[in-house]
Amino acid sequence: MQLRFAVRGAVWVFVYLLFILAPLFMLLTGSSPPTRNFWGEFAVAIGYSGLAMMGLQFGLTARFRYVTEPWGEDVIYHFHRQISLVALALVILHPIILVALRPQRLGMLIFYQASWRARFGALSTYSLVALIVMALWRTKLKIRYETWHLSHIALAVVAIAAGLLHMVGFGRYLVDPWKRALWIGLTIFWIGLLLYVRIVKPLFMLRRSYLVAEVRKERGDTCTLVMQPDGHPGFRFNPGQFAWLTLWGSPFRITGHPFSFSSSAAAADGRVTMSIRSLGDFTGAIHRTPVGQRVYLDGPYGAFTIGAPADMHVLIAGGVGVTPMMSMIRTLAERGDKRPVILLYGSKDWESITFREDLETLEARLNLTVVHVLQNPPTGWTGETGYIDAEMFKRHLPPPYADHEYFICGPDVMMDAIEKALKELGVPLSKYHSERYSFV
Numbered sequence: 001m002q003l004r005f006a007v008r009g010a011v012w013v014f015v016y017l018l019f020i021l022a023p024l025f026m027l028l029t030g031s032s033p034p035t036r037n038f039w040g041e042f043a044v045a046i047g048y049s050g051l052a053m054m055g056l057q058f059g060l061t062a063r064f065r066y067v068t069e070p071w072g073e074d075v076i077y078h079f080h081r082q083i084s085l086v087a088l089a090l091v092i093l094h095p096i097i098l099v100a101l102r103p104q105r106l107g108m109l110i111f112y113q114a115s116w117r118a119r120f121g122a123l124s125t126y127s128l129v130a131l132i133v134m135a136l137w138r139t140k141l142k143i144r145y146e147t148w149h150l151s152h153i154a155l156a157v158v159a160i161a162a163g164l165l166h167m168v169g170f171g172r173y174l175v176d177p178w179k180r181a182l183w184i185g186l187t188i189f190w191i192g193l194l195l196y197v198r199i200v201k202p203l204f205m206l207r208r209s210y211l212v213a214e215v216r217k218e219r220g221d222t223c224t225l226v227m228q229p230d231g232h233p234g235f236r237f238n239p240g241q242f243a244w245l246t247l248w249g250s251p252f253r254i255t256g257h258p259f260s261f262s263s264s265a266a267a268a269d270g271r272v273t274m275s276i277r278s279l280g281d282f283t284g285a286i287h288r289t290p291v292g293q294r295v296y297l298d299g300p301y302g303a304f305t306i307g308a309p310a311d312m313h314v315l316i317a318g319g320v321g322v323t324p325m326m327s328m329i330r331t332l333a334e335r336g337d338k339r340p341v342i343l344l345y346g347s348k349d350w351e352s353i354t355f356r357e358d359l360e361t362l363e364a365r366l367n368l369t370v371v372h373v374l375q376n377p378p379t380g381w382t383g384e385t386g387y388i389d390a391e392m393f394k395r396h397l398p399p400p401y402a403d404h405e406y407f408i409c410g411p412d413v414m415m416d417a418i419e420k421a422l423k424e425l426g427v428p429l430s431k432y433h434s435e436r437y438s439f440v
């Protein structure tokens, strides 16, 4: 990680901790209600922390480029998922401890007989449980992504709003005006985040739309959308980054899908391309996009981008994971950058290799070697077959392996296997960069 990113990352970690811990420190100061035993106070404290963590989740998924840049969007989403489990544990432990201390409190969790302030607490907890269950087992429960996404936002809003009302209802710890001011401030901040994501950002995207200039069929059930900015210069991105594409309807609808750019980042006309493989209902309909269709892009995002020019770049792609690599290679070609690059590219068979011909042309222009790895090779194939592993690296890469920069994008199983192989070869973590298409 570059120094400026390391410093910025450290600052954001500090800000995050401040937001989470401020309500706890606040409890320790000012006037307090008559002290309960330690566990009673502890239960209240973790309830406050759980609520603060839940509220800040809006910030983690608000896609602030300046905040996510040091880590990359996938790491932030991973953190969002893990920290929500911690918040859930705190929120659930809060009533468990209180009931364990005084079993009569069990009635507070039974909706129809509880007081309104206890009902809000129960509603908040149940909403959070439903939210986490749906997030963890969305595919197993066969919930459509779009349905899940909408219910995820709705449940989060209910969990937080009900949690706040529960806290206000039991206002024993909020007697000092500045304690109330802190929670009012936090609430305004969370509402602000929600409004920013759902209203301000879409308004901005509305003013910077793109028009589809071409829809190009590629090998491997893939279509390339060429998009040109409509009345604005477009945005700058780094090769390997991605954006959220809203194809049908306005950016206010929660229908954006993430796709890497496959075009050069050095293009002067602001045009960008995304190459999309048919894998589901949205991606399967891409080929029907009419030329002239208005689309919206939210981006660029991601920390998956080329590194120092002196190092050999080893690009490892599986299937449609080749799209960010294409952007990197095309950018190097446009910039006349002759750094050594090797692309290890896994595909089903010879006919379905997306960008096969483009890569042949680029190989002639760059210091680029393309190694195709086929799962179903044609008869007479003498190249690589099967899965990319440590032995394959040894056959194609010059040692010392730890000196190269590795970029990996493909199916999860492939990425896990490659990360293991690189570890076997003694490649330090700082030398490999990955983009997981499964992070959402």
Ligand SMILES: Cc1cc2nc3c(=O)[nH]c(=O)nc-3n(C[C@H](O)[C@H](O)[C@H](O)COP(=O)(O)OP(=O)(O)OC[C@H]3O[C@@H](n4cnc5c(N)ncnc54)[C@H](O)[C@@H]3O)c2cc1C
Pocket (backbone or CB within 6 Å): 139, 145, 146, 242, 255, 256, 257, 258, 259, 260, 261, 274, 275, 276, 277, 278, 279, 280, 281, 282, 283, 284, 320, 323, 324, 435, 436, 437, 438, 439, 440
């Ligand atoms: C950073 C990143 C870059 C990507 N780049 C490319 C690329 O260059 N080319 C490419 O072909 N694919 C890319 N993908 C994958 C692509 O986003 C999914 O294949 C696509 O969204 C699936 O949509 P679907 O409705 O056709 O499939 P479905 O069958 O409906 O969904 C399959 C899975 O895709 C994910 N998904 C569905 N809808 C969304 C959505 N609105 N937002 C986020 N995820 C969703 C969900 O995990 C879902 O379970 C990328 C993914 C990520 C995270």
